[in-house]
Amino acid sequence: MRLIDDTELHRSSVVANNAMNRERGLDGVNSYARDLGFHPLDRLRPRLAEHGAASWLDLCCGQGRALAQAAAQQLDGLTLTGVDLVGHFDPAATAAPDLTLVTASLGEWQPDRAFDLITCVHGLHYVGDKLGTLARVLTWPAPDGFFAAHLDLGSIRLLDGTPAVQPLRRLLRAAGLAYDGRRRLLTCTGPRELDLPFAYAGADDQAGPNYTGQPAVDSYYRPLRTGTRPEPAPPPRRAVTVDDAGVHITHDASTFDIEWDIVQYVTLSRLVVDVADVDCVELTVDFVFGDHATVQEDAEGFAEAVAEFARRWGRPAPDLSALAPDEDVEIWRCP
Numbered sequence: 001m002r003l004i005d006d007t008e009l010h011r012s013s014v015v016a017n018n019a020m021n022r023e024r025g026l027d028g029v030n031s032y033a034r035d036l037g038f039h040p041l042d043r044l045r046p047r048l049a050e051h052g053a054a055s056w057l058d059l060c061c062g063q064g065r066a067l068a069q070a071a072a073q074q075l076d077g078l079t080l081t082g083v084d085l086v087g088h089f090d091p092a093a094t095a096a097p098d099l100t101l102v103t104a105s106l107g108e109w110q111p112d113r114a115f116d117l118i119t120c121v122h123g124l125h126y127v128g129d130k131l132g133t134l135a136r137v138l139t140w141p142a143p144d145g146f147f148a149a150h151l152d153l154g155s156i157r158l159l160d161g162t163p164a165v166q167p168l169r170r171l172l173r174a175a176g177l178a179y180d181g182r183r184r185l186l187t188c189t190g191p192r193e194l195d196l197p198f199a200y201a202g203a204d205d206q207a208g209p210n211y212t213g214q215p216a217v218d219s220y221y222r223p224l225r226t227g228t229r230p231e232p233a234p235p236p237r238r239a240v241t242v243d244d245a246g247v248h249i250t251h252d253a254s255t256f257d258i259e260w261d262i263v264q265y266v267t268l269s270r271l272v273v274d275v276a277d278v279d280c281v282e283l284t285v286d287f288v289f290g291d292h293a294t295v296q297e298d299a300e301g302f303a304e305a306v307a308e309f310a311r312r313w314g315r316p317a318p319d320l321s322a323l324a325p326d327e328d329v330e331i332w333r334c335p
């Protein structure tokens with residue numbers, strides 16, 4: 001596998017792909033409302049009503065059709081900005097007042113203001129340094145501004161090829177970001193400081209189609225061990241139990257009670273990251289509203305909880321020692 005830099009990436013047929021869907025509108029079948037799971041104007045109207053002004057920045061805006069349709073609603077005080085590497089914008093977008101279109105790479109463009117809404121709809125799939133770009137972009141929301149971007153965690157890999165899905169989920173959550181695994185949507189309210197222990201190494205434009213069905217770009221990172229971290233604190237007490245009420249996850253003095261009616265499915269996975277000396281089994285409880293909770297095998301009651309999920313699902317409990325690396329094994333699903 002050959003890793004390429006941004007200059008080569010931006011010339012790659014995967015990024016300059018005519019067949020790419022760059023035409024999503026605001027709502028309807030091929031739209032932002034459908035793929036984001038919320039209507040962008042629903043996020044902006046309350047702000048407009050309260051402050052008389054609101055701003056929307058759409059990164060990787062494609063033809064800018066969603067922005068043009070927002071502009072067509074002529075909402076007083078609404079400021080719209082679209083940024084895309086390719087300057088092939090819809091004529092309705094270029095003609096719209098209060099809509100600024102910028103032809104630039106996300107890796108280089110820098111705004112001079114904060115925004116009430118920042119979206120990036122299926123754009124990061126084509127960006128080389130996805131994590132570095134996210135770290136910059138996440139400083140741009142206004143204090144109560146909303147950020148939403150599609151991110152395929154499986155396209156972010158460590159240099160040995162290992163997908164960084166599980167450590168990233170954890171690190172992103174620790175940084176105050178929510179990740180909806182079904183929509184592959186990263187969201188937060190307000191700016192965030194994202195300081196992840198990964199150094200960008202390059203992009204693979206030959207990774208093949210991602211979950212959208214279109215060829216996409218995998219991004220490769222080198223794990224950083226700076227040695228500057230403080231001595232690790234003693235690990236907190238963790239425990240998990242499963243009973244008729246649901247799943248109970250204890251972290252030190254607090255217990256998180258997850259009732260059965262919000263559990264969508266439960267999976268086991270073995271996370272192996274050779275370069276970071278990680279090899280552990282994890283239980284992930286995915287909720288019906290898109291969030292999730294994870295427990296690692298060193299939690300008290302882990303094996304018993306796995307056996308109880310399997311019993312309730314009417315299947316034999318999997319052999320934890322025989323799990324293949326990075327394979328997800330479902331052990332319970334909402335009937």
Ligand SMILES: C[S@@+](CC[C@H](N)C(=O)[O-])C[C@H]1O[C@@H](n2cnc3c(N)ncnc32)[C@H](O)[C@@H]1O
Pocket residue numbers: 015020021022023024025059060061062063083084085086104105106107120121122123126127128
């Ligand atoms: C799949 S399209 C989505 C466009 C639009 N958001 C939509 O849903 O209709 C991805 C867009 O990302 C843009 N893009 C790719 N790499 C970029 C980069 N480094 N900086 C800015 N835009 C980029 C492409 O030019 C393309 O328009």
